[in-house]
Amino acid sequence: MNTFNQIIRGILFFVLALFGMAMAVVFMISTAIAVAILYVVARIKGRPFGVKAYWEERRRPSPTKNVFKNKDITDVEMREIP
Numbered sequence: 138m139n140t141f142n143q144i145i146r147g148i149l150f151f152v153l154a155l156f157g158m159a160m161a162v163v164f165m166i167s168t169a170i171a172v173a174i175l176y177v178v179a180r181i182k183g184r185p186f187g188v189k190a191y192w193e194e195r196r197r198p199s200p201t202k203n204v205f206k207n208k209d210i211t212d213v214e215m216r217e218i219p
Contacts, residue, residue: 179186184194 176186184190
């Protein structure tokens with residue numbers, strides 16, 4: 138009976154391992170498709186596609202306006218809540 142249980146456990150482990158490998162393959166394929174789409178979009182927009190270009194763009198200050206001006210803030214009050 139013990140040998141039979143070990144065989145069943147081995148088969149279940151093998152099936153679980155195959156299922157995990159299939160999920161990993163699906164993940165890799167979907168990631169490759171996503172990267173390909175990003176590459177095509179970057180080419181269409183005329184931007185370079187790469188990590189260095191991405192971080193250079195992220196480090197540039199954004200051209201958005203400040204909603205709040207320094208002159209708008211006059212006083213700050215803090216209270217403790219019991």
